[in-house]
Amino acid sequence: MISEELSQAWYDDGFVILRDVIPQDMRDLLAVGIEKAMGNPGPTSKEYAEEGKGRFFTDHHMRRRVDEFQQFLDQSPVRELGAQLMRTKKLNLFDEHLLVKEPGTDNPTYWHQDLPYYELAGTQIISLWMPLDPVSADSGAVSFVRGSHRWGKLYQPIKIGLGNLVEEAEVFDGPAPDIAGEPEKYDIVTFDEMQPGDCLAFQAAVLHYAAPNTTQSTRRRALSVRFAGDDVTWQPRPYIPSVPDTPDLVAGGPLDSEQYPVVWTAT
Numbered sequence: 275m276i277s278e279e280l281s282q283a284w285y286d287d288g289f290v291i292l293r294d295v296i297p298q299d300m301r302d303l304l305a306v307g308i309e310k311a312m313g314n315p316g317p318t319s320k321e322y323a324e325e326g327k328g329r330f331f332t333d334h335h336m337r338r339r340v341d342e343f344q345q346f347l348d349q350s351p352v353r354e355l356g357a358q359l360m361r362t363k364k365l366n367l368f369d370e371h372l373l374v375k376e377p378g379t380d381n382p383t384y385w386h387q388d389l390p391y392y393e394l395a396g397t398q399i400i401s402l403w404m405p406l407d408p409v410s411a412d413s414g415a416v417s418f419v420r421g422s423h424r425w426g427k428l429y430q431p432i433k434i435g436l437g438n439l440v441e442e443a444e445v446f447d448g449p450a451p452d453i454a455g456e457p458e459k460y461d462i463v464t465f466d467e468m469q470p471g472d473c474l475a476f477q478a479a480v481l482h483y484a485a486p487n488t489t490q491s492t493r494r495r496a497l498s499v500r501f502a503g504d505d506v507t508w509q510p511r512p513y514i515p516s517v518p519d520t521p522d523l524v525a526g527g528p529l530d531s532e533q534y535p536v537v538w539t540a541t
């Protein structure tokens with residue numbers, strides 16, 4: 275499914291777009307799961323929008339309580355896509371992140387990297403971001419700074435829907451640069467024409483952003499499924515908002531565990 279050139283582009287740029295790779299029946303399954311998850315938010319769920327100004331809902335690890343997410347992970351092509359893009363022999367699932375921006379939501383998803391939010395070290399860490407609605411510039415399109423995953427920097431986590439720093443988190447290399455304030459300084463690529471079935475695959479250290487959803491009636495439901503590959507080890511951190519569990523793992527050792535299950539191996 276994935277050519278060597280595309281895989282190399284993922285390594286070089288930090289992201290690629292895959293068109294029409296998630297079948298309709300899998301999207302229908304996910305749509306049911308999303309409504310259940312939003313109707314019964316889990317312990318890591320967040321609401322970022324102000325009262326009366328749309329809704330920006332996020333949550334993690336939905337497969338643990340909503341069966342449709344587990345079915346989606348088992349039956350959709352996401353594992354093959356992740357493994358082939360990273361050219362890895364093994365995949366550990368470590369998160370599913372639901373990000374729903376309802377019409378009239380002013381909040382952007384502020385520029386950030388994902389890696390400082392994970393208890394992981396390594397480079398073969400991928401998010402597969404899949405929208406269930408058409409995505410345009412004004413409904414929450416995602417942008418990346420090309421190559422920023424190779425800057426060798428880790429920036430302090432922010433609250434992604436509010437923009438302020440997570441004070442409890444590690445400082446790492448300090449706050450991310452002001453990309454929104456000085457966009458001309460960066461090689462920004464925006465995917466402002468996406469259809470349900472398309473998928474953005476990006477590396478954990480690449481800087482990314484998503485626009486507000488200022489449309490009147492277009493939802494922007496998206497799921498980011500996250501896998502770690504061969505070179506990834508467990509890196510405990512003092513504070514990670516989306517990882518409430520403390521797995522019985524060794525720092526610098528393999529992830530394989532109930533929390534980070536092996537979900538794919540090369541045959």
Ligand SMILES: O=C(O)CCC(=O)C(=O)O
Nearest residue numbers: 373383388403484496498
């Ligand atoms: O969907 C969004 O608003 C942003 C996506 C994102 O930051 C992620 O999947 O890591």
